[in-house]
Amino acid sequence: MARASQSKNRKRSSKAPRPRARKRVTPSEDQLLEYYKDMLLIRRFEERAGQMYGMGLIGGFCHLYIGQEAVVVGMQKAIDDRDAVITSYRDHGHMLACGMDAKGVMAELTGRIGGYSKGKGGSMHMFSRDNRFYGGHGIVGAQVPIGTGLAFAAKYKGTDGVSLTYLGDGAVNQGQVHEAFNMAELWSLPVVYVIENNRYGMGTSVKRASAAKELYRLGEPYGMPGEQVDGMDVLAVREAAEKAVKYCRDGKGPYVLEMMTYRYRGHSMSDPARYRTKEEVAEMREQHDPITNLSKVIVHAGYKTEDDLKKIDKDIRAVVADAAEFAQASPEPDSSELYTDVLVDA
Amino acid sequence: MPIDILMPALSPTMTEGNLAKWHKNEGDEITAGEVIAEIETDKATMEVEAVDEGVLGKIIVSEGSENVPVNEVIGVLLEEGENAEHLTASETLASMSANAEIRGQVVNPSVDTAAVAVVPSPRPKGSEMKSIGASSMLTVREALRDAMAEEMRNNENVFLMGEEVAQYQGAYKVSQGLLDEFGDRRVIDTPITEHGFTGLGVGAAFAGLVPIVEFMTFNFAMQAMDHLINSAAKTNYMSGGQMGCPVVFRGPNGAASRVAAQHSQCFASWFAHVPGIYVVSPYTAADAKGLLKSAIRDPNPVIFLENEILYGQSFEVPDDPEWTVPIGRAKVVREGSDVTITAFSVMVGHALKAAEELSKLGIEAEILDLRTLRPLDTETIVRSVKKTNRIVSIEEGWPVAGMGSEIAAIMMENAFDWLDAPLKRVCAADVPLPYAANLEEMALPQIGDIVRAAKSVCYAE
Ligand SMILES: Cc1ncc(C[n+]2csc(CCOP(=O)(O)OP(=O)(O)O)c2C)c(N)n1
Ligand SMILES: [Mg+2]
Secondary structure (H helix, E strand, O other), X not given: OHHHHHHHOOOOOOOOOOOOOOXXXXXXXXXXXXXXXXXXXXXXXXHHHHHHHHOOOOOOOOOXXXXXXXXXXXXXXXXXOOOEXXXXXXXXXXXXXXXXXXXXXXXXXXXXXXXXXXXXXXXXXXXEOOOOEOOOOOOXXXXXXXXXXXXXXXXXXXXXXXXXXXXXXXXXXXXXXXXXXXXXXXXXXXXXXXXXXXXXXXXXXXXXXXXXXXXXXXXXXXXXXXXXXXXXXXXXXXXXXXXXXXXXXXXXXXXXXXXXOOOOOOOOOOOOOOOOOHHHHHHHHHHHOHHHHHHHHHHHOOOOOHXXXXXXXXXXXXXXXXXXXXXXXXOOOOHHHHHOOOOOOO | OOEEEEOOOOOOOOOEEEEEEEOOOOOOEEOOOOEEEEEEOOOOEEEEEOOOOEEEXXXXXXXXEEEEEOOOEEEEEEOOXXXXXXXXXXXXXXXXXXXXXXXXXXXXXXXXXXXXXXXXXXXXXXXXXXXXXXXXXXXXXXXXXXXXHHHHHHOOOEEEEEOOOOOOOOOOOOOOOHXXXXXXXXXXXXXXXXXXXHHHHHHHHHOOOEEEEEOOOHHHHHHHHHHHHHHHHOHHHHOOOOOOOOOEEEEEOEOOOOOOHHHOEOOHHHHHOOOOOEEEOOOOHHHHHHHHHXXXXXXXXXXXXXXXXXXXXXXXXXXXXXXXXXXXXXXXXXXXXXXXXXXXXXXXXXXXXXXXXXXXXXXXXXXEEOOEEEOOXXXXXXXXXXXXXXXXXXXXXXXXXXXXXXXXXXXXXXXXXXXXXXXXXXXXXXXXXXXXXXXXXXXXOOHHHHHHHHHHHOOOO
């Protein structure tokens, strides 16, 4: 109960998330640059994906992560190779943050053999066992019990691993999320539930979908601590992530982090965007952009000049251009692939 | 090289749209990610963002233009140090046609999908083992428990979870004694949370454990259908073969006795429909044990359909803990020359009794215990029909799109010329199962129904 009331103090308006005044461990120059590059890679990758979608090179649904980069980059910095990551269909950023190759991700988007799923999964269904990325799940909320199962396995095997299980603000209304919360606390499973509150599930705002307004408190009835975090601030995310991951690793059970964030683009590529105002989007982009804001920190600290950052951007754009080229040059899967991978050969 | 800005599509089906607005003028500097234009269709509007940085060298399609084809060059971006002179018509045209070509690419499978409409999934390897050595009379219940216990001794990663499986010893006492032997780390009572624990089991399997997930009955698995199909069955395929899911979902299926519609349903054909899983439904205790052991050892998800009525029935079971039964093989449990009868689970018992009555009438039925419903053992069914030229399919499920429908299709595709009579199905009545004893009996396949169907395909009325 102490935990629950503790988290009450963290209540904040969902409108304009601001970093909480806290004593920060100042990250080193190298760390800041790493966060910057990682976020920028996601941004540039997604812009390119959007463009390629517009050219008809990418089919189906394509959910871009632009605006939310700080969440996944900050979380990723708190974990190591014991840990597992799982999320929904808005997964490109998570995969890049997990260290998956931009080429393989982009080639999956174009449905080519060079993609992580050999072109059979597409944007919403990608995996990399090597990078401990467990998908990429297209059914809203389904990744939550599965991610809880990853934590169950970590505990069963005694690996000290933690499962980072991401879900949207819309997904929290799935019954299975609460079923998973219950089991996670009941069995003290090492899972951090990262709720990416980007204010909308498709066109429905949190206000119109959830009777509970403080999503970080959804684990409270089960005794799970929760915290609301400025998800536009990579440093705030990282700090919260370290605390939550440590809590899980110490065997204390699951933890909820609600990341206040924003997606700049539509829900998927075809989104009429009539549910929010242009001003709202502009305000977030102009005043809360995680990448612009971090660049200011870096320049202000004197670590890099604007020109240096331009050079970094150029390098990253080259990486993305390579990925795009690979994704177009890689052949479509051979017709023989139609019948492979249905079952694992015993 | 100048970079073409192309008319983007909002969706894969969009072919043209209106260029509503340019946010930039010729000569304006553009940074990557900046909104440069707005396009619209009757359904939506979209902002076009620059992917590269540079200067908007030329606007080719002016704002307000309607019905602009997707991928048409609408403007040109100049990189540092370039000027408008770099823009030659030929360059622009060349890049346009290159893009058109990319867009025109379609999947062109050389496999003629129409011609190979039915490509059943392969059977797992392994062949029928002759049981050698001693055997004992065991109930199906004990055989299932022994299978789990042996595999749990074999493999530390195997664990059992479900409602009442541990302290209560199983709602139907199938897991009797397992908590004592393996402890609560490996025999886990879950809350009543089918959707949740099924998903959790799938996640544990992705992470390398081998969960045995018990459904108190399969009726409750409907709450977990999404994870069974979307998560367990499809993920290996969607991951290009990376995400095998070694899990067994087991529990009683079909009608028990007098528990009415919500607790009495056969799910065999539901699951058999789905690629990416195996579906097993044994009759004897020996098959229950041998198949459950195979299911636990198999790297794929297996739906293991048991039957409450069979739990207490006893059969000879080999003692050898290494004895298993391969998934994917039907078994001829009674040889006969006049008519083939296919059945699975509790219906095999009915079929055997019907065969005795038929024998008195001079009709020798060959009974096939299907044992596995996905993949169906087409070969064994067809071989039998080539001998008997007649076939009756028995199942406890409903007729529409049932296992019998599938077997009828197999007959059309593989044994049409060998049939001397149309296939007959014996199924549950096409109604929710009634509670009243008399109506329940009418609704479920009875021995008399099987006899009548067999006589009818033999024209022995
Ligand atoms: C069970 C289910 N219902 C509906 C959908 C369709 N759908 C896909 S995404 C989505 C909105 C989810 O919003 P949220 O959880 O906030 O995630 P976000 O898209 O904002 O990242 C919906 C309704 C689905 N994929 N699965
Ligand atoms: Mg959302």
